[in-house]
Amino acid sequence: MQPSNHDAFWMPFTANRQFRKTPRMLVAAKDMYYTADDGAQVLDGCAGLWCVNAGHARPKIVEAVQKTVAQLDFAPTFQMGHPLAFEAADRIAKLAPADLNRVFFCNSGSEAADTALKIAIAYHRVRGDAARTRLIGRERGYHGVGFGGISVGGISGNRKLYGTMLGGVDHLPHTFDLSRNAFSRGLPEHGVEYADALERIVALHDPSTIAAVMVEPMAGSTGALPPPVGYLKRLREICDKYGILLIFDEVITGFGRMGSVCFAAEKFGVTPDIITCAKGITNGTVPMGAAIVRDSIFDAFMHGPENGIELPHGYTYSAHPIACAASIATLDTYAEEGLFDRAEEIAPYFEDAAHALRGLPHVIDIRNVGLVAAVELEPRAGAPGTRGYEVFERAFRAGLLLRLTADTLAISPPLIINRAQVDEIFGKLASILRSVD
Numbered sequence: 001m002q003p004s005n006h007d008a009f010w011m012p013f014t015a016n017r018q019f020r021k022t023p024r025m026l027v028a029a030k031d032m033y034y035t036a037d038d039g040a041q042v043l044d045g046c047a048g049l050w051c052v053n054a055g056h057a058r059p060k061i062v063e064a065v066q067k068t069v070a071q072l073d074f075a076p077t078f079q080m081g082h083p084l085a086f087e088a089a090d091r092i093a094k095l096a097p098a099d100l101n102r103v104f105f106c107n108s109g110s111e112a113a114d115t116a117l118k119i120a121i122a123y124h125r126v127r128g129d130a131a132r133t134r135l136i137g138r139e140r141g142y143h144g145v146g147f148g149g150i151s152v153g154g155i156s157g158n159r160k161l162y163g164t165m166l167g168g169v170d171h172l173p174h175t176f177d178l179s180r181n182a183f184s185r186g187l188p189e190h191g192v193e194y195a196d197a198l199e200r201i202v203a204l205h206d207p208s209t210i211a212a213v214m215v216e217p218m219a220g221s222t223g224a225l226p227p228p229v230g231y232l233k234r235l236r237e238i239c240d241k242y243g244i245l246l247i248f249d250e251v252i253t254g255f256g257r258m259g260s261v262c263f264a265a266e267k268f269g270v271t272p273d274i275i276t277c278a279k280g281i282t283n284g285t286v287p288m289g290a291a292i293v294r295d296s297i298f299d300a301f302m303h304g305p306e307n308g309i310e311l312p313h314g315y316t317y318s319a320h321p322i323a324c325a326a327s328i329a330t331l332d333t334y335a336e337e338g339l340f341d342r343a344e345e346i347a348p349y350f351e352d353a354a355h356a357l358r359g360l361p362h363v364i365d366i367r368n369v370g371l372v373a374a375v376e377l378e379p380r381a382g383a384p385g386t387r388g389y390e391v392f393e394r395a396f397r398a399g400l401l402l403r404l405t406a407d408t409l410a411i412s413p414p415l416i417i418n419r420a421q422v423d424e425i426f427g428k429l430a431s432i433l434r435s436v437d
Ligand code: PLP
Pocket: 107, 108, 109, 110, 111, 113, 142, 143, 144, 145, 216, 220, 221, 249, 250, 251, 252, 278, 279
């Protein structure tokens, strides 16, 4: 189907006028490849939008969605239940570390972020600690686009148009440190001390006012910044010292992206109090997000009259049957195909291929962790973002989908990728880098 015109759809996070001049249209997808509207095969170098971890149109997931839409198209979860919701929650809880056993469903990463922030503040309040309302995020953090998420997030371009942010929010410094960590492989060596800024923020505001710290274990949308060695552990220690909840936003890092285990928390050996996730939870098939909380947080709410709603929060589509079915089938696919291990196995090959771009024109940094790599280009003087866009656009025309943030290109393919496809990604990227000025 060709659209009759391109006017009505106001595209998200897109340069709409630029797009309309040279539309990039995808019409089908299977396994590692998209098909563009001219029939070209496009290798998916970014798992759609960091979400299609098992590859596209996987049979079990397709079948589960088809079956469920015919059997239970919708069921409310306010004062009602359906079996798929409980099953999906149980499956996700089993994948989460330690005692993070309670799953609150929503429909996106943005909703998961706002859900987690609300739960954190409410948790302190129901325990009689109502002064703890302050939220601490991090510069360059991305937690979606709700007012909570953009307030705690630290990407100025996502905030400045929108006036008032949440009050009582402060930010840790970001950990991007090109002078010391350029071309690091895996977790960068330098920067654990960036976590110590939390001590200063706590001293400034007084710990009794702080509800939670929220960070992405690996900052994704800002251009893939793996955490410095020891950094997350240090944050955990400081949070513990002052009774502050630690929230990991694992919307990108969850579901095997870091390799070998489901969540970055486990991979990096640091257990937060709340994990937010989305994207890979359904392999991107159906919108879904979740906040996974410790038993002790859930338990804190389970007081008062039994007919009282403990958390006045939720979405019409929380635990939508089709999303739950997609999630269960997705988790089955991850498990049956051992995809988290597969990511771990191919990660060193992927790392070497990424770092082989070192020395090519404009490349000022390459960094990677798990099945994520970022190639940072020197911005053109006075025209930041234009070089990155040119590479992104040429890559698409050459049959490769990348993710672009200003002059940083992120590569985060489905976990089913093979070595030949890794070579295809970085081979194409190398020849494009040689051809742009
Ligand atoms: N949090 C993180 C870490 C993300 O990377 C994203 C999206 O990329 C979000 C939240 C927002 O997710 P959504 O776009 O599903 O609202």
